[in-house]
Amino acid sequence: MNAIVIGGGLSGLLAARELARRGMQVTLFESARTFGGAIAGAELGGVTTDIGAEAFAITRPEALELIAELGLTNEVIAPARSDAHLWTEAGIAELPRSLMGIPCDLADPALAKILSEKEIATAQKLDAKDFPSDLDPEITLGELVRLRMGEAVVRRILTPVVAGVHAVDPDLVEAEAVIPGLIARCRETGSLAGAADSFRSASGAPGSAINGLRGGMTTLINALVADLEGVNVKSNRTVTAVRKSKTGWIVETADVSLRTDNVVLALSAPAARRVLRGQDRINAALEKFSVGDVAVVSLVVQSAKLDKAPVGSGVLVDPDQTAVRAKALTHASAKWDWIKETFGPGTHLIRLSYGRNGIIEESLDELPDQARRDAERILGVKLPKVTDSKVTRWADSLVHQRVGHRQNVRALQEAVAAQDGLAIIGAGIGGNGIAGSIAYSRTLADQLGATDS
Numbered sequence: 001m002n003a004i005v006i007g008g009g010l011s012g013l014l015a016a017r018e019l020a021r022r023g024m025q026v027t028l029f030e031s032a033r034t035f036g037g038a039i040a041g042a043e044l045g046g047v048t049t050d051i052g053a054e055a056f057a058i059t060r061p062e063a064l065e066l067i068a069e070l071g072l073t074n075e076v077i078a079p080a081r082s083d084a085h086l087w088t089e090a091g092i093a094e095l096p097r098s099l100m101g102i103p104c105d106l107a108d109p110a111l112a113k114i115l116s117e118k119e120i121a122t123a124q125k126l127d128a129k130d131f132p133s134d135l136d137p138e139i140t141l142g143e144l145v146r147l148r149m150g151e152a153v154v155r156r157i158l159t160p161v162v163a164g165v166h167a168v169d170p171d172l173v174e175a176e177a178v179i180p181g182l183i184a185r186c187r188e189t190g191s192l193a194g195a196a197d198s199f200r201s202a203s204g205a206p207g208s209a210i211n212g213l214r215g216g217m218t219t220l221i222n223a224l225v226a227d228l229e230g231v232n233v234k235s236n237r238t239v240t241a242v243r244k245s246k247t248g249w250i251v252e253t254a255d256v257s258l259r260t261d262n263v264v265l266a267l268s269a270p271a272a273r274r275v276l277r278g279q280d281r282i283n284a285a286l287e288k289f290s291v292g293d294v295a296v297v298s299l300v301v302q303s304a305k306l307d308k309a310p311v312g313s314g315v316l317v318d319p320d321q322t323a324v325r326a327k328a329l330t331h332a333s334a335k336w337d338w339i340k341e342t343f344g345p346g347t348h349l350i351r352l353s354y355g356r357n358g359i360i361e362e363s364l365d366e367l368p369d370q371a372r373r374d375a376e377r378i379l380g381v382k383l384p385k386v387t388d389s390k391v392t393r394w395a396d397s398l399v400h401q402r403v404g405h406r407q408n409v410r411a412l413q414e415a416v417a418a419q420d421g422l423a424i425i426g427a428g429i430g431g432n433g434i435a436g437s438i439a440y441s442r443t444l445a446d447q448l449g450a451t452d453s
Contacts, residue, residue: 003262003448004029004251006239006275009037010434011425012266013224014066014441016231022445024262026231029253031238036221038397039434045300045388047342049332049349052296052394053217053434055079055210059099059199062438067213070223075214080337082210083312086114086160087329087378089321092311099196099209100179101161101170102145103153106193119152126150127191138403141178142171148192155320164316164328166432167292167355168400177401180431214338217434243277248421262421262448266441268396272426279419285412289429290400292358293393297371299350300388305381306348309334315378325362326352326374347387350375358400360393367391399428416447423447 001024005016008030016028034040038052056063067073085092093113097104103111106124115123127148135144141162146154154170162170166178175182185195200209213219225233241252242263249263265272269289276283314330332349333339339349352371354362362370368389376383399405409429416424423444430440 001261002026003264004249004258004260005264005266006242006251007037007264007266007271007426008032008035008233008235009266010039010221010224010437011441012037012264013221013228014438015264015266015423015425015444016228016233017224018441018444019262019264020228020230027258027260028228028231028233029237029239029251030233030235033236035225035235036218038394039217039221040392041216041218042298042390042392044298044349044390045343045347047339047349048216048218049298049339050216050218051298051351051390051392052397054330054332054336054351055212055217056434057209058211059202059209060435060439062435064211066438067220070220070227072213072219072223075219076211077214077336077338078211079313079335080340081309081313081331081334085311085315086157086318087311087315087321087324088318089323092315092378094312095157095161095316097200098157098161099199100141100165101158102196103149103157103193104197104200106149114156115152119150123149123153127193131186131190133187135183137176137183138406139175139183140171140403141173141175142169144175144182145170145192148186156318160316160318163319163356164353166400167294167327167353167398168357168402169319172357172403173401174403174405177405177431212336239275241277242275244279244419260421262423264423264444264448265426267424267426269399269426269429270396272424279415281415282412282419282424285408285415286424288404288408288411290358290402290405291396291428292355292398292400293360293395294353294355294358294397295360295362295364295367296392296394297352297354297367298390298392299352299368299371299375299383299386300343301348301350301375301383302346302385302387303348303381303383304346306331306334306379307345310379310381317378319356324374324377325370326354326378327356328353329375329378331379350379358398364391364393397428398432401432413443413447421448 040052096108096110313335330351
């Protein structure tokens with residue numbers, strides 16, 4: 001048996017590795033020069049740092065398990081600073097301990113910096129009620145938090161976090177799609193805050209619910225590529241079409257047409273639709289996935305005032321304000337010791353992200369200047385000297401898990417199951433983030449009906 005994997009992001013690398021271990025002859029096509037997809041690095045100020053995903057969640061086990069498999073456990077690091085803040089035109093306030101913007105403790109003193117006494121009392125009263133047994137399984141995250149904690153928590157805590165992380169309004173996404181198992185955990189604990197705390201505590205680690213890797217997350221990608229024993233790896237090769245044949249599948253590039261028993265599309269939903277031919281049912285399911293773009297601006301700046309990390313690890317920006325266009329800022333050299341130590345005092349790496357609800361309204365050419373102005377406003381520090389900058393546009397990088405998302409996933413799975421030798425494991429289909437990509441890649445064998453050779 002042989003297989004062709006299309007897409008060299010995390011999902012594609014995991015697929016190629018798994019199929020090769022099953023004894024298949026595997027070819028991997030990646031259209032870019034490098035691998036990793038949204039896990040990418042670039043040289044800024046002479047230091048290679050992340051320009052995409054910079055961390056992984058430790059509330060789920062998948063990433064740590066893969067890291068252990070690859071012998072990278074000793075490279076795992078916790079953030080030096082994990083004190084994220086909320087930025088508004090009125091000032092900044094430290095965000096309370098939360099799960100995706102859902103407070104874990106409604107008695108947390110940090111809430112008083114964001115909400116009034118009356119709003120906190122309302123949240124406590126609402127979340128003390130019996131959890132409803134007839135809750136709509138497709139309830140949005142915004143609706144669920146509004147039901148259990150009130151409008152103020154939704155607008156001033158939940159929305160900035162979800163908009164910053166997923167680039168979408170929480171009233172547009174399914175609660176169960178964003179946080180699988182949340183409703184069941186609410187019923188177990190009797191409250192939404194209790195469920196959030198339960199998920200956060202499951203990691204067994206205090207403080208931040210994320211970790212990173214020394215040297216950046218591209219360390220993981222480099223280790224995976226090195227572990228692709230027996231895989232024929234082809235970068236800078238774009239697949240133009242995939243179609244069913246009488247005996248398997250045909251994969252076409254600009255200069256070659258290949259026959260294969262199995263094909264794996266490790267692509268975004270729009271990219272998978274563009275290459276898949278003659279599969280109307282699958283493409284109809286793929287068309288229903290909502291995806292969005294994000295732009296990340298990385299700035300290397302000189303400022304001794306930033307040595308004190310005035311906003312901690314960074315801020316999420318109140319979407320209701322109008323003074324700043326960025327949706328989030330990360331002070332990377334304050335957040336990660338390895339970056340701070342590499343740059344030294346007075347030199348800092350700042351990252352700002354743009355694109356609310358999946359739409360980048362700013363001109364990419366003007367973003368470096370916009371990012372500098374936004375950073376100055378957020379940090380309260382003049383940045384006359386930007387020594388290096390890079391703008392990265394991540395097209396179709398986030399799946400917006402809108403109402404009906406889980407139903408769309410099921411429809412896609414059923415359509416793919418009707419085609420022997422085909423799997424679709426694109427990033428975000430089974431959940432955004434590194435853990436979601438790893439978890440969904442494990443459906444590969446079931447989709448292909450693969451057996452050991």
